[in-house]
Amino acid sequence: MNPQKSLHSFPSRRTFIKTSALAAAAFSLPRFSIGQAGGSANGRINVACIGIGNRGFFAVSELMKDPRVNLVAFCDVDRILVDDTYKKGAELKKTAGLGGADLTTVPLFRDYREMIARLGDKIDAVTVSTPDHHHYPAAMTAIKSGKHVYVEKPLTHSVGEARALRDAAKRKGIVSQMGNQGRATEGIRLIKEWTEAGVLGDVREVHAWSPEFPERYFTRPASLPLSRETPPATLDWDLWCGPAEMRPYHPSIAPVKWRGWWNFGNGMLGDWACHTLDAPFWALALGAPGSVEAKVSGVSDEISPATAEVTYRFPARGNRPPVVLTWFEGAGMKPPTPKRWEDDPKKPGLPERGMFMLGGKNTLFAPIGRPDSPRLLGAAVMEEFKKNRPPATIPRVVGGPMKEWIDAIAKTGPMPGSNFEYSVPLSEMVLLGVVAVRTGKRIEWDAKAGKITNDPSLNKYISVTARDGWKV
Numbered sequence: 001m002n003p004q005k006s007l008h009s010f011p012s013r014r015t016f017i018k019t020s021a022l023a024a025a026a027f028s029l030p031r032f033s034i035g036q037a038g039g040s041a042n043g044r045i046n047v048a049c050i051g052i053g054n055r056g057f058f059a060v061s062e063l064m065k066d067p068r069v070n071l072v073a074f075c076d077v078d079r080i081l082v083d084d085t086y087k088k089g090a091e092l093k094k095t096a097g098l099g100g101a102d103l104t105t106v107p108l109f110r111d112y113r114e115m116i117a118r119l120g121d122k123i124d125a126v127t128v129s130t131p132d133h134h135h136y137p138a139a140m141t142a143i144k145s146g147k148h149v150y151v152e153k154p155l156t157h158s159v160g161e162a163r164a165l166r167d168a169a170k171r172k173g174i175v176s177q178m179g180n181q182g183r184a185t186e187g188i189r190l191i192k193e194w195t196e197a198g199v200l201g202d203v204r205e206v207h208a209w210s211p212e213f214p215e216r217y218f219t220r221p222a223s224l225p226l227s228r229e230t231p232p233a234t235l236d237w238d239l240w241c242g243p244a245e246m247r248p249y250h251p252s253i254a255p256v257k258w259r260g261w262w263n264f265g266n267g268m269l270g271d272w273a274c275h276t277l278d279a280p281f282w283a284l285a286l287g288a289p290g291s292v293e294a295k296v297s298g299v300s301d302e303i304s305p306a307t308a309e310v311t312y313r314f315p316a317r318g319n320r321p322p323v324v325l326t327w328f329e330g331a332g333m334k335p336p337t338p339k340r341w342e343d344d345p346k347k348p349g350l351p352e353r354g355m356f357m358l359g360g361k362n363t364l365f366a367p368i369g370r371p372d373s374p375r376l377l378g379a380a381v382m383e384e385f386k387k388n389r390p391p392a393t394i395p396r397v398v399g400g401p402m403k404e405w406i407d408a409i410a411k412t413g414p415m416p417g418s419n420f421e422y423s424v425p426l427s428e429m430v431l432l433g434v435v436a437v438r439t440g441k442r443i444e445w446d447a448k449a450g451k452i453t454n455d456p457s458l459n460k461y462i463s464v465t466a467r468d469g470w471k472v
Helices: 056-064 079-096 112-122 132-144 159-172 186-196 237-241 267-276 278-283 379-386 400-409 420-439 456-461
Strands: 045-050 069-075 125-128 148-152 176-179 203-210 291-296 308-314 323-329 354-359 363-366 375-377 443-446
Touching (some): 045 056, 045 112, 045 132, 056 069, 056 079, 056 125, 112 132, 125 132, 148 400, 159 420, 267 323, 267 420, 278 354, 278 420, 420 443
Parallel strands (some): 045 069, 045 125, 125 148, 203 323
Antiparallel strands (some): 203 354, 291 443, 308 323, 354 363, 363 375
C-alpha cells in the first residue's frame, strides 16, 4: 500500500481515518532551518496548514502560488471543508497555470498535535486558520517545536494566551504574523503618514462601527439551551471542540456559525476590530487602554449580544492627548455623522462598516471596515489636500501578508508588520473589549501586571484555560 495515499483514502465520507505512523514515513523532506539564511537544500520552505476550509483556503491558495513553498501537510476535522478546498485548489491550479502536485497528495491529519509530533523537523512553518479557540494551542504547539507561525485574527481567545504566544515566539526566535490583512496595505500607511504629518491635528476621538453577523456566520438562537443533535459523520466533533469545554453538537455552532458563541469565538468585536481599529491603534500609538466599558442589549454566558457600544479610554502618550475610542456594533448602531460629512455633495448615509478619526483640524474616514481608501471629510477638503499630500515615509508591502511572512522566513524581507510584538498589543486591546461586552461590566486595566484591577473576578477571562488533554 502506498503510505502517502493512505492518508487521503477515506473508506467513505462517513468516517475519518486515524493518522498513523505512516505519515512520518510518507516522505523525506529537506529542512529549512530557522537560522539558515540560504534555506534548505532545494531552497524551499516546508509549510503545514492547520484549518484548510473556508478562511483556511486563503493560506493554502497564497502558498500554492509561491514557488519557494512546499506544502507538506494539512490538518482539518471537517471532511466536507477538505473536499471543498481540494476542488478550489484544482480550479486555481488550472486558472493560474500553477505547477506542482495535486492538493489531494498532501498528507492529511485531523489532529495538529499529532501532525507536528510525527512530522517534526519536516515542517518549517505553520499556518493557523481555525475557529478562535484553537488559535492558541495550535500556534503554541508549533512555536514550541520551533516553527514559524501565521495565525488568523483575532490572534487568540484571551489576553493571557496572546501574551504567552508573544513570549514563546520571542524565546524561539521564530517569524510570526497575525492575519489582519489591512496591516499590509497602502491605506493603513497613508493613515499613519497623514496623522504623523499633522494633517488631522490632535485626535481625541475615534468612532468605529459594524453590523451584526450575517446568518452565514452566526444564527441567534430563539432559545437556550440548544437541542442535542448528532454530529455529521464527516465532522470530528470532539477534536473540533478541542480546548473548549465539551458540549453537545448543534448545526447552529459548527462548522461555520461559531463566531457569536463565547466558548469558540469573540463576537463581532473580536471578528472585525483587528481590521477596523488597526489603523488608529498604529497611527495614534494607542497602546493599552486604561479602562473599557460596554453598554449591551443583554448579557449571556453563551452568546454575544445583538447590540453593543464599547468605550475605550486611552491615557495621554507623550505629547499625544488622551483618546476616547467608541465601537458601535449591531443593527442601527452607528455613530453620529461628524462635521463636514454633509459637505460631500453625494450626502450618502453611513456604510455598514467604517471608522472615523476626529482631529482638531480634519476628520479621516475609512469606509469599509479595513483601512483601505482613506479620505478626509468633506469633498472640497480632500480635493485641496490631494494637491499637497505628505510624502510616503513608510516602506510598502508588495504581495500581501502571506508573502510578507514568507519573505521574512526566507530572509529576503523584514519582520512582518503584524508580527506578535505588534499584533499582541492590538489583540489585547480588542480582547479587553470582548470581556466588557461579554460581562457588561466596566474594566480598569493594569497593562504592566496584565490584570483587571476593579473586579478581580473578571480575570478568569484573561487567563489561559483548556480542558484536560489540551493544555500546552
